[in-house]
Amino acid sequence: MSTPGSTPPPSVADQPHPLPLANGHPISGATADAAAQWLTLLMSDEMTDSDYQCWQQWRAAHPDHERAWQHIEAMTARFRELPSTAAYKSLSPLTNPVSAGKPGSPGRRKAMGTLLWLGTAGVGSMLVSRTQTWQQTVADYRTGTGEQRAVYLADGTHIMLNTYSAIDVAFDAQHRTIRLITGDILITTHPVHTPISDPRPFIVETAEGRIRALGTRFTVSQRKGRTHVAVLEHAVEVTPAAPDRQYILPAGQQLSFTRHTLNNATTLDKQTTGWTQGQIIADNIRLGDFITDLGRYRTGLLRCDPAVAELRLSGVFPLDDTDRILETLPSVLPVRVRLRTRYWVIVEAAS
Known part of the structure; x- marks a missing residue:
């Protein structure tokens, strides 16, 4: 070069x-x-x-x-x-x-x-x-790399933000709106039609569309032009930005959508919501995908050599110590972890 x-x-x-x-x-x-x-x-x-x-x-x-x-x-x-x-x-x-x-x-x-x-x-x-980065910087609530944060709103809603996530909150007389700028959130609202429920619609907006809570507990993830929704309790109504199509997603299911497409719902898996328990749950996933996910919780650059990216990994990995996660990889896979600088780590084939 x-x-x-x-x-x-x-x-x-x-x-x-x-x-x-x-x-x-x-x-x-x-x-x-x-x-x-x-x-x-x-x-x-x-x-x-x-x-x-x-x-x-x-x-x-x-x-x-x-x-x-x-x-x-x-x-x-x-x-x-x-x-x-x-x-x-x-x-x-x-x-x-x-x-x-x-x-x-x-x-x-x-x-x-x-x-x-x-x-x-x-x-x-x-x-x-007004780039996304600027929007994150001035967001109402945000988290840094490796940080998780709990937010309690005036209506009693509880929101957990995952690592490197940002939201804006806009409540008025007609609506309760959360705008997810980037990252992952877990939302718990009061059940509808109960004495403590708020009659105003509760809506999560992303760049790809919106999700309306139907008295529920659910997660929303937004990045790279796609929104992913997983419902733990009750249901949500999903509406992509462009097509005139709505879908009721019940508890125990998940789906993803772009501005123009709505994928079919699938059964909720623990890997999707593992972060809400402070874990990465791997079930026979590519090492490359695992490293990409883990990198969201670490400061600096974490890379997986393409030569080992297709290796498969299973396990439950607590996120409170990402260094320890990396240290365990050579004991379960034929890889080594090389630290070139403090902020530059490569997972590659064992020599």
């Missing part, structure tokens, strides 16, 4: 426009681009041992390189689902009005498409584009 950032970083004096900042220190745009490119490579599962050595050499070549990397790694650890170039863009709180319309590096253009940071000199105010 061509080594990112192989040319020496220009000095601050050489730069005609405001420079990106890493931990309060100005760095060159080329260094910021290189840090983003390295992170993109790390996240691609294509990094070789040779690339790894080049990456370490790049970090050691100049103090600005290490400063930029520490900044972008911290941003990625905090906002796991941000594209790497969005973390790059966080290096620069000011968008240069002179250069904004000029062609830039691919990393810079991609970053600009992800987050738009606008600064006003003198007051330092900042506006962010």
